[in-house]
Amino acid sequence: MEENVNFDNEVLAYLTVRKDQLIDSHKHYIQSHPEIREVLNDFLSSNDVFVFAKEYYHPFNPTPLKYKPLIVVGPSGVGKGTLIKEIINKYGGLFESKISYTTRAKKSFEKSEGSYHFITKEDFMRRVERNEFVEWCNVHGNLYGTTFAELDRIKQKGKIPIIEVDVQGAIKINERAIEGNFLFIYPPAFEELRKRLGTRTETEEEFKLRIQNAIKEIEMANNSVLFTNRLVNDELEQAIDQFYTLVEALYFQELKNLKEQQQNQ
Numbered sequence: 001m002e003e004n005v006n007f008d009n010e011v012l013a014y015l016t017v018r019k020d021q022l023i024d025s026h027k028h029y030i031q032s033h034p035e036i037r038e039v040l041n042d043f044l045s046s047n048d049v050f051v052f053a054k055e056y057y058h059p060f061n062p063t064p065l066k067y068k069p070l071i072v073v074g075p076s077g078v079g080k081g082t083l084i085k086e087i088i089n090k091y092g093g094l095f096e097s098k099i100s101y102t103t104r105a106k107k108s109f110e111k112s113e114g115s116y117h118f119i120t121k122e123d124f125m126r127r128v129e130r131n132e133f134v135e136w137c138n139v140h141g142n143l144y145g146t147t148f149a150e151l152d153r154i155k156q157k158g159k160i161p162i163i164e165v166d167v168q169g170a171i172k173i174n175e176r177a178i179e180g181n182f183l184f185i186y187p188p189a190f191e192e193l194r195k196r197l198g199t200r201t202e203t204e205e206e207f208k209l210r211i212q213n214a215i216k217e218i219e220m221a222n223n224s225v226l227f228t229n230r231l232v233n234d235e236l237e238q239a240i241d242q243f244y245t246l247v248e249a250l251y252f253q254e255l256k257n258l259k260e261q262q263q264n265q
């Protein structure tokens with residue numbers, strides 16, 4: 001026992017000396033390479049060093065980008081669903097929207113289960129306990145979640161999942177170390193968002209809550225380095241074109257493979 005303690009102390013002493021030596025040698029190295037000091041300053045002044053590092057080193061990652069989910073984020077009513085529909089229409093062979101679980105009530109205009117599986121709060125919480133969700137959150141008092149099984153189902157079909165979530169959801173997905181292409185969609189102005197929301201909300205209270213949330217979401221997105229892709233949905237045709245360009249750049253290789261596959265069929 002005594003011997004172990006001495007051994008540990010010896011190792012500790014060695015490590016302390018070694019640490020000082022390394023700090024000293026790094027200091028000399030950094031002094032003669034000011035560009036490294038600039039990078040370090042950027043890292044240390046970011047809000048979240050881990051997120052920053054992940055984005056910063058991303059282009060140097062030699063692993064293929066294949067099947068990274070496309071994560072589309074933006075305030076309610078900004079036009080996420082409209083733009084995603086265009087992408088699925090154009091590149092339907094490659095993308096598929098994930099279906100979420102929710103405890104919210106089915107709306108009067110929702111005839112059947114489309115983008116959601118409607119479940120009870122008890123069922124939802126059982127799934128939380130079983131760790132089934134990649135992300136889940138409470139939006140406007142209702143629970144929404146994306147399961148690992150759903151992303152797997154889409155991948156099994158050889159497709160790329162499109163995940164429509166709010167900023168909190170995107171941050172959780174990133175914390176779960178799921179590599180994705182994160183896109184934030186802005187409204188051109190709050191007045192326009194009001195107009196678009198007007199047709200979506202059923203009560204005045206719901207409308208106000210969504211506007212407050214939109215302000216929070218935009219602030220959070222502006223302060224996050226997660227959204228390396230951003231677009232403003234002003235004129236719809238223009239926004240669709242920008243979305244196509246973005247998708248073609250992000251999934252260049254996958255789209256090329258798909259075209260080749262289709263030609264060989």
Ligand SMILES: Nc1ncnc2c1ncn2[C@@H]1O[C@H](COP(=O)(O)OP(=O)(O)OP(=O)(O)O)[C@@H](O)[C@H]1O
Nearest residue numbers: 075076077078079080081082196199233234235236
């Ligand atoms: N560029 C645009 N110009 C005008 N209207 C638009 C534009 N984009 C979408 N809209 C309209 O705005 C409304 C909301 O769009 P959409 O349902 O796609 O938003 P969303 O972000 O998916 O909303 P939610 O998160 O609440 O589901 C719809 O009526 C849609 O037709």
